[in-house]
Every structure is written in C-alpha cells, then in structure tokens.
Amino acid sequence: xxxxxxxxxxxxxxxxxxxxxxxxxxxxxxxxxxxxxxxxxxxxxxxxxxxxxxxxxxxxxxxxxxxxxxxxxxxxxxxxxxxxxxxxxxxxxxxxxxxxxxxxxxxxxxxxxxxxxxxxxxxxxxxxxxxxxxxxxxxxxxxxxxxxxxxxxxxxxxxxxxxxxxxxxxxxxxxxxxxxxxxxxxxxxxxxxxxxx
Amino acid sequence: xxxxxxxxxxxxxxxxxxxxxxxxxxxxxxxxxxxxxxxxxxxxxxxxxxxxxxxxxxxxxxxxxxxxxxxxxxxxxxxxxxxxxxxxxxxxxxxxxxxxxxxxxxxxxxxxxxxxxxxxxxxxxxxxxxxxxxxxxxxxxxxxxxxxxxxxxxxxxxxxxxxxxxxxxxxxxxxxxxxxxxxxxxxxxxxxxxxxx
DNA sequence: GACAACCGCAACATTCATGTTGCAGATAAG
DNA sequence: CTTATCTGCAACATGAATGTTGCGGTTGTC
Numbered sequence: 001x002x003x004x005x006x007x008x009x010x011x012x013x014x015x016x017x018x019x020x021x022x023x024x025x026x027x028x029x030x031x032x033x034x035x036x037x038x039x040x041x042x043x044x045x046x047x048x049x050x051x052x053x054x055x056x057x058x059x060x061x062x063x064x065x066x067x068x069x070x071x072x073x074x075x076x077x078x079x080x081x082x083x084x085x086x087x088x089x090x091x092x093x094x095x096x097x098x099x100x101x102x103x104x105x106x107x108x109x110x111x112x113x114x115x116x117x118x119x120x121x122x123x124x125x126x127x128x129x130x131x132x133x134x135x136x137x138x139x140x141x142x143x144x145x146x147x148x149x150x151x152x153x154x155x156x157x158x159x160x161x162x163x164x165x166x167x168x169x170x171x172x173x174x175x176x177x178x179x180x181x182x183x184x185x186x187x188x189x190x191x192x193x194x195x196x197x
Numbered sequence: 198x199x200x201x202x203x204x205x206x207x208x209x210x211x212x213x214x215x216x217x218x219x220x221x222x223x224x225x226x227x228x229x230x231x232x233x234x235x236x237x238x239x240x241x242x243x244x245x246x247x248x249x250x251x252x253x254x255x256x257x258x259x260x261x262x263x264x265x266x267x268x269x270x271x272x273x274x275x276x277x278x279x280x281x282x283x284x285x286x287x288x289x290x291x292x293x294x295x296x297x298x299x300x301x302x303x304x305x306x307x308x309x310x311x312x313x314x315x316x317x318x319x320x321x322x323x324x325x326x327x328x329x330x331x332x333x334x335x336x337x338x339x340x341x342x343x344x345x346x347x348x349x350x351x352x353x354x355x356x357x358x359x360x361x362x363x364x365x366x367x368x369x370x371x372x373x374x375x376x377x378x379x380x381x382x383x384x385x386x387x388x389x390x391x392x393x394x
Numbered sequence: 395g396a397c398a399a400c401c402g403c404a405a406c407a408t409t410c411a412t413g414t415t416g417c418a419g420a421t422a423a424g
Numbered sequence: 425c426t427t428a429t430c431t432g433c434a435a436c437a438t439g440a441a442t443g444t445t446g447c448g449g450t451t452g453t454c
Contacts, residue, residue: 008399008400009398009399009400009451009452009453010451010452010453011399011400011401011450011451011452012399012400012401012452015400015401030308034440034441034442035441035442035443036441044401044402045401045402045403046442046443047401047402047403047404047443047444047445048400048401048402050442050443050444051400051401054443055442055443056441056442056443111227139391140390141389141390142389142390142391145389149380149384150389152357152360153354153357153384153389154389155357156353156354156356156357157350157353157354159353160349160350160352160353163349183346187346187350187388188388188389189388189389189390190388190390191384191385191386191387191388191389192338192339192342192347192350192351192385192386192388193337193338193339193385193386193387194336194339195392205429205430206421206422206423206428206429206430207421207422207423208420208421208422208429208430208431209422209429209430209431212430212431231410231411231412232411232412232413233411241431241432242431242432242433243412243413244413244414244415244431244432244433244434245430245431245432247412247413247414248430248431251413252412252413253411253412253413
C-alpha cells in the first residue's frame with residue numbers, strides 16, 4: 001500500500017475518493033460490512049482497496065480524520081471565538097449538520113478515538129466549550145447550568161437531529177438544514193415547555 | 198442447546214444468569230467481544246454458553262428482550278396513562294435511568310430491533326408518546342412543538358444522561374439518579390437558556 | 395510514444411470466531 | 425442413593441474475512 005506520501009497518479013486519487021465515499025455509504029448502513037461489499041459498492045476490486053489502505057482499520061481511521069477535519073472547518077467557519085454566541089451556535093449547528101449528513105458512519109463513536117482524529121475531536125470540543133462558555137457569560141445560557149452538561153445536551157440533540165430527515169436533495173437542500181438548525185438551537189435553549197405561566 | 202422450554206436444573210439457571218450479566222459487562226465495553234471473552238468473564242467454559250444459547254445472535258437477542266422488558270416495567274411503574282404528565286415524566290426518567298445503568302449494551306441500537314424486542318420497544322414508544330401527548334394537552338409542552346421531535350429529543354437527552362456517571366454504588370445510589378432525572382426533565386422542558394429577558 | 399503507475403483477476407496463506415461432539419467428573423433432584 | 429442433568433475440557437469442522445503476491449492489460453504522465 002501507500003505509506004509514503006509519494007505523489008499519486010490521478011486515477012489512484014480518484015480510486016481513493018471513490019472508495020471512501022462507498023465505504024461511508026455501506027458502513028453507515030451496516031458497520032460490520034466487509035471489504036468485499038465496500039469494493040463492490042465502489043466498483044473496484046477488493047485488492048485495490050488494500051493497495052490504497054493498509055488495512056480495514058486504516059481505512060476507517062483515515063475516514064474519521066477526513067470527517068473530523070470537515071467538522072473542524074464547519075465549526076471554525078462559525079467564528080466561535082468572535083461571533084455573538086447565538087449566531088455562532090446557529091451557524092455551527094447548520095454547518096455541522098451538513099457535514100454529518102455526509103459522514104454518518106465516520107462520525108459515529110466507535111469507542112474512543114485515537115491519534116489524529118482524537119486530536120481534531122479535542123479541538124472541536126474545545127471550540128464548542130468556548131462558544132458555550134461565552135453564551136453563558138452573555139446570558140444566553142443560565143448561570144446555574146453546568147457547562148459540561150450543556151455541551152453534552154447540545155451534542156446529543158445535534159446528533160439526534162442529524163439522524164434521518166436528509167431526504168433527497170430537493171430544490172433547496174439548505175432550507176431543510178437551516179430549519180433543522182433553528183429547531184436544534186431553539187430546543188436546547190428554550191426547551192419544549194412554555195416560558196412562564 | 199435449549200430451544201424447548203423444559204425445566205432447567207438450578208445450576209443451569211444460574212449459569213444463564215451469570216452469562217448474561219458477564220455478556221452485558223464485556224459487550225458494553227467492547228461490542229465486538231468474542232464468546233471466549235464473555236465466557237472468561239462469566240467464569241464458565243465457552244461451550245457452556247453454546248449449550249444455553251443457540252448462537253451469539255440468540256444470546257444478544259435474549260438480552261435485548263430481557264432489557265426491554267425491564268424498561269417496559271420501568272415505564273409502566275410511572276403510570277403513564279394516569280399520573281400527571283410532569284410526575285410521570287420524572288418517574289419514568291428515574292426508573293429508566295436505573296435500568297439503563299445495568300443494560301447499557303443490550304439497550305444500545307444495533308440496527309433496528311426484530312421480533313419480541315421490537316414489539317416491546319414499540320410498546321414503550323407508544324407509552325412515551327402517550328405521556329408526551331398528555332403533557333402537551335396540559336400545557337407542560339408548548340402547543341407548537343412537534344410530538345415526534347419532542348420524543349426524539351427526550352430520548353436523546355435521556356440516553357446522554359445515562360452515559361457515564363454511574364460511579365459506584367455509594368451510600369445512596371438513588372440520590373444521584375434522582376438528581377439526574379430532575380436535570381433531564383428540567384433541561385428538556387426549560388432548556389438551558391433564561392426564561393424571559 | 396515510452397515508461398511507470400495503476401487496475402482487475404485469480405490464487406493463496408493466515409487468522410480467528412463460531413459452533414459441534416464426546417466423555418469423564420461434579421452436582422442437583424427425587 | 426440413584427438418576428438425570430450439567431459442566432469443563434479437548435478436539436474438530438467450518439466458514440468468513442483479511443491481507444499478499446504475481447501477471448497481463450490499461451491508463452496517466454512527461
């Protein structure tokens with residue numbers, strides 16, 4: 001396989017991309033799917049996968065890194081350190097939902113992450129905590145709320161929202177995502193109950 | 198193995214119980230654990246497991262059924278059809294959290310459930326919807342909230358709360374659970390933000 | 395157009411989990 | 425106490441998935 005970062009030919013790069021996309025598709029429906037099934041879905045021979053990825057584990061790890069990089073970009077694009085907390089939360093939620101729809105498997109927790117992926121995940125977590133902390137300082141989150149709990153709840157609802165309901169790229173795929181993001185932030189901050197009665 | 202419901206000897210029943218408990222322990226830490234590892238944790242020979250359970254799949258399925266039965270009892274004990282919605286929600290949450298702490302693996306989603314377990318899960322879902330629907334009628338949940346979304350959010354937060362934080366049976370193991378249940382219901386209904394400002 | 399890289403295919407080696415069988419000794423039940 | 429059941433152990437069968445290698449043909453690259 002290719003451990004060295006040597007320059008690859010164009011068709012090889014294409015194979016890698018095709019394989020990772022197929023793997024994501026197949027594994028998101030059946031995490032125990034075999035290399036054979038992935039190869040078939042990708043339209044390549046099984047040996048080609050082994051040529052490009054040292055092992056099944058390596059393939060999954062590389063997918064996780066790629067996915068988490070996109071998540072990190074999605075969060076950064078929401079300007080977590082500078083934008084008003086509410087805006088940052090909404091933006092990050094929408095961006096992350098978009099990324100999650102394409103990396104359902106790679107972003108699912110398969111035990112604790114390791115290596116590069118773990119590092120990026122930690123970065124994302126830190127940035128999330130930053131936003132949540134700023135949100136509390138500015139009164140968007142109550143002062144008595146534990147921030148660790150706040151993050152866990154936010155992640156849980158975000159992940160739940162990402163399940164299903166990515167039904168086909170209709171006329172405007174972003175409309176659904178934007179609405180979903182609004183609902184996530186709204187639910188986490190206001191809850192499901194009435195304000196005061 | 199034992200397909201027929203014949204009367205088993207006391208030691209056989211004991212084995213079954215021990216195996217299921219060990220399986221829950223081992224599989225909750227590593228869902229891909231082998232029968233060998235489960236047998237070792239249970240202190241029995243691997244062949245004994247196969248004597249009591251037709252296959253790995255059967256073992257897991259039986260565990261799922263047992264776990265969901267306990268969940269169903271936990272929900273029923275909260276009187277979902279008659280108790281005031283807030284009370285029922287709180288009671289069900291506390292009861293379910295207790296059960297979840299002992300059946301982490303068996304209650305995790307391993308693809309859609311089948312057979313008996315699926316039936317019980319559907320029952321539980323129906324009763325949850327009942328409580329949530331009554332909650333909305335009585336104004337505990339806003340009228341504009343989609344009930345399917347409400348259930349999904351509630352389940353997501355409940356599951357999140359069940360992760361970790363079952364640290365040892367201290368002097369009063371229920372104190373932690375009760376506090377956790379309060380926090381779950383409070384978070385879902387009030388959210389993390391201020392009431393009005 | 396020449397050369398190197400890449401792919402499909404077939405064949406093989408290896409490892410590992412699952413499930414079975416038979417038997418000798420232990421243990422519950424009546 | 426007698427009998428049927430249960431367990432551990434050792435051995436075996438099977439099947440499946442992973443990973444490797446070599447070759448002939450194809451496809452980028454310069």
